[in-house]
Amino acid sequence: MRQEIPTLKKMAKLLGYSTSTISRALNNHPDISPNTSSKVKALAKKLNYMPNIFAKGFRTQKTNIIGVIVPTIITHFTSTIIKQILLQAEQRGYKVIISETNNNIEKEAEILQTMLQFGVDGILMSLSKNTKNINPILNILKQKPLILFDKVSNKIPCTQIVIDEEEAAFNAIEHLINLGRKKIAIIKEFEHSYNSEKRFQGYLKALKKHNIAIDDKLIISTDDISLEKGKLLTNQLLSLKEKPDAIFSITDSAAIGVIKTLKKFKIAVPQEIAVVGFSNSKNATIIEPNLTTVDQPGGRIGEIAVKLLVEEIESTKAVLASKTIEIKTNLIIRESSLSHS
Amino acid sequence: MRQEIPTLKKMAKLLGYSTSTISRALNNHPDISPNTSSKVKALAKKLNYMPNIFAKGFRTQKTNIIGVIVPTIITHFTSTIIKQILLQAEQRGYKVIISETNNNIEKEAEILQTMLQFGVDGILMSLSKNTKNINPILNILKQKPLILFDKVSNKIPCTQIVIDEEEAAFNAIEHLINLGRKKIAIIKEFEHSYNSEKRFQGYLKALKKHNIAIDDKLIISTDDISLEKGKLLTNQLLSLKEKPDAIFSITDSAAIGVIKTLKKFKIAVPQEIAVVGFSNSKNATIIEPNLTTVDQPGGRIGEIAVKLLVEEIESTKAVLASKTIEIKTNLIIRESSLSHS
DNA sequence: ATCGTTCCCGCAATCGTTTGCGGTAATTAT
DNA sequence: ATAATTACCGCAAACGATTGCGGGAACGAT
Numbered sequence: 064m065r066q067e068i069p070t071l072k073k074m075a076k077l078l079g080y081s082t083s084t085i086s087r088a089l090n091n092h093p094d095i096s097p098n099t100s101s102k103v104k105a106l107a108k109k110l111n112y113m114p115n116i117f118a119k120g121f122r123t124q125k126t127n128i129i130g131v132i133v134p135t136i137i138t139h140f141t142s143t144i145i146k147q148i149l150l151q152a153e154q155r156g157y158k159v160i161i162s163e164t165n166n167n168i169e170k171e172a173e174i175l176q177t178m179l180q181f182g183v184d185g186i187l188m189s190l191s192k193n194t195k196n197i198n199p200i201l202n203i204l205k206q207k208p209l210i211l212f213d214k215v216s217n218k219i220p221c222t223q224i225v226i227d228e229e230e231a232a233f234n235a236i237e238h239l240i241n242l243g244r245k246k247i248a249i250i251k252e253f254e255h256s257y258n259s260e261k262r263f264q265g266y267l268k269a270l271k272k273h274n275i276a277i278d279d280k281l282i283i284s285t286d287d288i289s290l291e292k293g294k295l296l297t298n299q300l301l302s303l304k305e306k307p308d309a310i311f312s313i314t315d316s317a318a319i320g321v322i323k324t325l326k327k328f329k330i331a332v333p334q335e336i337a338v339v340g341f342s343n344s345k346n347a348t349i350i351e352p353n354l355t356t357v358d359q360p361g362g363r364i365g366e367i368a369v370k371l372l373v374e375e376i377e378s379t380k381a382v383l384a385s386k387t388i389e390i391k392t393n394l395i396i397r398e399s400s401l402s403h404s
Numbered sequence: 405m406r407q408e409i410p411t412l413k414k415m416a417k418l419l420g421y422s423t424s425t426i427s428r429a430l431n432n433h434p435d436i437s438p439n440t441s442s443k444v445k446a447l448a449k450k451l452n453y454m455p456n457i458f459a460k461g462f463r464t465q466k467t468n469i470i471g472v473i474v475p476t477i478i479t480h481f482t483s484t485i486i487k488q489i490l491l492q493a494e495q496r497g498y499k500v501i502i503s504e505t506n507n508n509i510e511k512e513a514e515i516l517q518t519m520l521q522f523g524v525d526g527i528l529m530s531l532s533k534n535t536k537n538i539n540p541i542l543n544i545l546k547q548k549p550l551i552l553f554d555k556v557s558n559k560i561p562c563t564q565i566v567i568d569e570e571e572a573a574f575n576a577i578e579h580l581i582n583l584g585r586k587k588i589a590i591i592k593e594f595e596h597s598y599n600s601e602k603r604f605q606g607y608l609k610a611l612k613k614h615n616i617a618i619d620d621k622l623i624i625s626t627d628d629i630s631l632e633k634g635k636l637l638t639n640q641l642l643s644l645k646e647k648p649d650a651i652f653s654i655t656d657s658a659a660i661g662v663i664k665t666l667k668k669f670k671i672a673v674p675q676e677i678a679v680v681g682f683s684n685s686k687n688a689t690i691i692e693p694n695l696t697t698v699d700q701p702g703g704r705i706g707e708i709a710v711k712l713l714v715e716e717i718e719s720t721k722a723v724l725a726s727k728t729i730e731i732k733t734n735l736i737i738r739e740s741s742l743s744h745s
Numbered sequence: 746a747t748c749g750t751t752c753c754c755g756c757a758a759t760c761g762t763t764t765g766c767g768g769t770a771a772t773t774a775t
Numbered sequence: 776a777t778a779a780t781t782a783c784c785g786c787a788a789a790c791g792a793t794t795g796c797g798g799g800a801a802c803g804a805t
Contacts, residue, residue, distance in 0.1 A: 767785090
């Protein structure tokens with residue numbers, strides 16, 4: 064199955080030069096005469112020569128491979144990030160290896176090891192939902208550049224790229240308040256989720272700014288924030304004496320669950336209860352009424368992540384200042400929170 | 405930034421053995437006494453030794469990396485396949501490198517080269533929409549195992565894994581016929597799409613079996629089969645004198661566009677016009693009425709693809725018989741094609 | 746004619762691991 | 776006690792590419 068693969072040695076024999084000359088000719092070393100150089104390059108082209116990456120990586124300890132670790136690739140947001148990571152990495156001459164943790168923390172540590180073993184030049188990582196033991200990550204950080212994105216942790220001293228979750232939620236809530244809503248419910252995750260907590264802070268901040276009292280009964284937490292849960296929790300909210308006049312869900316899918324049950328009970332959206340989601344998933348424009356939601360520019364995250372990582376990889380400095388970059392979001396206002404005329 | 409990485413040599417020095425002994429001990433070579441072996445393994449564990457994959461790959465010409473090439477990862481179907489590829493590959497000790505072609509054929513050829521250069525042991529590939537020049541692929545095939553999935557071509561002599569498109573479409577159409585529909589429209593892609601053509605064959609086959617005349621005006625082709633196109637083409641269908649009583653779309657997203665315009669014109673779905681899609685995307689259960697659609701088991705595809713590829717990689721035979729595997733689909737019947745009581 | 750440069754190029758080591766071969770010591774057989 | 780076998784282990788080469796160093800030839804300057 065395998066055909067003859069050209070190496071420096073074979074080309075050297077063919078041309079009567081040493082391997083060093085061939086190598087230098089291909090790498091535009093000044094020591095090589097234009098004459099020789101062109102001959103070598105012609106032959107290389109003819110044989111379709113490609114340096115053996117493993118010999119090269121072995122020698123130079125550089126693989127031009129970036130490792131990417133995410134909980135799951137299957138969400139629209141994540142795949143948008145990855146798409147851009149692939150593109151940007153390629154433009155810079157890097158390949159990308161991807162692994163999923165599926166929110167399994169043992170797996171996470173294991174994957175980090177494997178990544179190292181595969182000689183990645185750097186790692187882009189989005190944390191598992193419940194990463195507690197950050198030692199494996201700190202360990203990696205001693206050996207290779209590592210950048211966190213989306214699901215991050217301020218306990219890890221490295222560059223981090225996140226969306227401005229708090230401001231995003233704040234804007235969403237303020238939008239609802241501007242519609243005249245005062246009993247705004249929130250469906251969020253339990254405390255261990257970084258993103259959820261940040262969004263909750265934004266929620267609180269907006270209410271506080273507009274002097275709206277916080278009602279604990281309107282704050283609902285769950286650990287698996289899915290469409291089904293959205294439905295269930297809406298039932299719970301509708302059973303309150305003081306029903307909410309708006310529901311903010313930390314997630315589009317749960318928000319869609321909310322809308323579905325509201326429709327089931329013939330509750331007008333947004334007239335009686337307005338709904339706002341988070342993610343700007345494709346589904347947001349499928350559901351009727353179309354869902355108001357926060358658009359997170361996943362592409363930007365991927366783009367910046369690669370840019371900064373490659374900078375770290377190619378930097379000669381031992382330690383770089385780590386920064387946290389917050390990407391701004393856009394509130395996309397649709398029917399589910401329209402102030403109807 | 406880099407800390408001391410243990411190598412065979414260093415461990416040899418530490419224990420007073422030669423590197424060969426260390427290597428053999430770790431690889432369970434029978435020449436090594438149990439005593440020595442356990443000592444070596446203990447040290448290796450203590451130092452968290454991991455073989456340098458590049459030295460190893462360099463030596464053995466095996467990288468344990470699988471290359472995956474797809475048009476885009478961003479669809480639900482593709483990411484389902486990839487998720488399973490990642491899982492299965494990992495279980496077999498392989499890493500996965502992913503590249504997108506974005507349906508760009510020059511890029512496709514380029515990526516194939518890069519994959520080779522990165523020393524992948526084998527390639528899993530889904531063709532671009534308009535791959536014409538298959539020479540680069542045939543070339544790769546001479547050097548490394550390659551398996552096609554989803555978007556395939558029978559001009560390439562290798563193992564292929566597809567869903568049974570024809571049967572899937574056939575079942576969908578027959579389902580509509582059993583509902584008493586006789587004027588069944590189809591929205592498909594232009595001829596160059598393998599999947600679309602197969603589905604179209606299934607459509608024709610079902611009509612023929614049930615002696616329903618084929619009406620060219622009900623056969624609509626487009627090259628970009630999106631939600632928006634679905635809307636547009638529905639307008640076209642509604643302007644016919646003989647309106648269809650069912651619409652089969654090659655794609656869920658277009659099918660959703662169909663439903664949206666039908667609703668806009670207050671045409672009852674499924675009572676007046678039934679709609680069936682293809683993919684079983686998440687959206688299918690968001691739209692109301694819920695969309696009847698064909699579920700394609702992406703996971704199975706990924707699973708089988710990895711299994712077969714690894715078999716080829718690890719096989720000693722020069723040439724393996726290439727087979728085509730067709731995965732069966734399920735028609736998920738939902739509201740959009742319900743026979744209402 | 747001599748010395749100093751410059752221009753090209755080859756030698757050989759190196760990276761970490763694997764592996765064929767050979768060698769020594771211990772064990773067993775005779 | 777000697778020979779034959781076995782059990783363990785080390786030597787050294789090899790994989791392909793890079794690179795410091797050194798060296799010969801050609802050239803120009805004096």
